[in-house]
Amino acid sequence: MDFYFGEINDEGEEHKQAIIHVSIDPEFNVLKFDVDLFSLPERPYESAEVVVDFHVDGIWNNKTFYTDSNGLEMQKRILNHRDTWDIVAEHYSYSNDNVSLNYYPINSAISIIDEQRPANEGNLKFTVMNDRAQGGSSLYQGSIQLMQNRRVFGDDGKGMDEYLNERDAITGRGIRVPATYYVEVIDTNTTTSSQHLIHHKTDDPAQMFFAFDVVHSES
Amino acid sequence: MLEDLEVKKDKIYVGDKIRRDNMFLTFKGFDMDAGVMSFDLENAESKLNNNLNVSIKYWKSNQYYNKWHSKPYHNFQISGAYDFSPFEGQKHALPYTKLKYGTISLGSEG
Numbered sequence: 001m002d003f004y005f006g007e008i009n010d011e012g013e014e015h016k017q018a019i020i021h022v023s024i025d026p027e028f029n030v031l032k033f034d035v036d037l038f039s040l041p042e043r044p045y046e047s048a049e050v051v052v053d054f055h056v057d058g059i060w061n062n063k064t065f066y067t068d069s070n071g072l073e074m075q076k077r078i079l080n081h082r083d084t085w086d087i088v089a090e091h092y093s094y095s096n097d098n099v100s101l102n103y104y105p106i107n108s109a110i111s112i113i114d115e116q117r118p119a120n121e122g123n124l125k126f127t128v129m130n131d132r133a134q135g136g137s138s139l140y141q142g143s144i145q146l147m148q149n150r151r152v153f154g155d156d157g158k159g160m161d162e163y164l165n166e167r168d169a170i171t172g173r174g175i176r177v178p179a180t181y182y183v184e185v186i187d188t189n190t191t192t193s194s195q196h197l198i199h200h201k202t203d204d205p206a207q208m209f210f211a212f213d214v215v216h217s218e219s
Numbered sequence: 220m221l222e223d224l225e226v227k228k229d230k231i232y233v234g235d236k237i238r239r240d241n242m243f244l245t246f247k248g249f250d251m252d253a254g255v256m257s258f259d260l261e262n263a264e265s266k267l268n269n270n271l272n273v274s275i276k277y278w279k280s281n282q283y284y285n286k287w288h289s290k291p292y293h294n295f296q297i298s299g300a301y302d303f304s305p306f307e308g309q310k311h312a313l314p315y316t317k318l319k320y321g322t323i324s325l326g327s328e329g
Binding site: 001002003004005006007016017018020022023024025026029031033035037046047048049050051052053054055056057058098099100103122124135145147150152154183185186187190191 | 309
């Protein structure tokens with residue numbers, strides 16, 4: 001399945017284009033979303049930080065999610081919570097921090113578990129695996145979002161005096177960013193997760209070598 | 220023959236599905252303005268049936284344009300220095316773009 005996105009801007013040109021190719025992975029029982037995100041629009045006052053959002057109905061993850069630690073074991077995360085200090089008391093007064101303080105680096109996977117599912121109905125786990133390091137979070141019940149591209153036409157006032165405006169060297173337009181997401185919804189009581197296999201497949205793909213000029217000896 | 224390699228595509232309709240082994244993905248429709256696609260994901264192995272929504276959204280940046288510096292916005296420098304910080308008071312990501320149409324590939328590789 002392919003889905004095409006886009007809008008017409010004030011100049012009559014198409015912008016905000018994206019293509020999402022949806023398929024089922026041929027090796028593992030997971031969905032594969034190839035998201036091709038075209039240039040983000042260049043508008044000084046409309047900087048955008050674009051995310052791909054996945055939502056599964058009926059998962060009550062109770063503000064808890066799990067992210068990989070540098071591609072290794074999964075770490076438990078709780079919204080607006082840190083184990084060693086009161087983050088709400090220190091940062092919650094800045095409302096724009098409520099989103100970013102819950103974003104974590106996602107190197108290979110982020111998952112949520114249905115915390116309210118009766119034990120006799122299994123253990124529902126929803127995992128999104130990415131093919132590159134991204135920022136990500138689960139800000140709402142049943143949802144996972146991963147950031148694919150950002151274009152910010154303003155300095156953050158932290159001393160670097162640079163703007164986040166990556167351009168294609170040839171076209172001069174904003175960079176086009178493709179990314180692949182593998183989505184898995186399983187009952188962990190009956191099914192083994194493909195998370196680590198997908199991780200290996202993404203990080204260590206099979207290397208194919210072909211010889212086209214082989215000479216057979218007649219002797 | 221090269222033309223044999225061309226993927227045949229049809230406009231997608233609600234109820235169209237792709238499958239592989241024990242997994243079925245059925246297209247349930249989309250909200251074009253919000254850019255949300257809905258699917259029914261069935262995993263026969265796990266005996267699970269879930270509604271999956273996928274969309275592209277964006278956070279409006281908390282810019283400091285002209286607040287700290289008076290330079291024009293385009294200095295052509297690339298940077299990874301900018302912290303992710305959505306516009307103050309923004310609690311939800313907004314729809315980024317509109318969905319125009321969808322297609323489905325015919326054949327076993329769909």
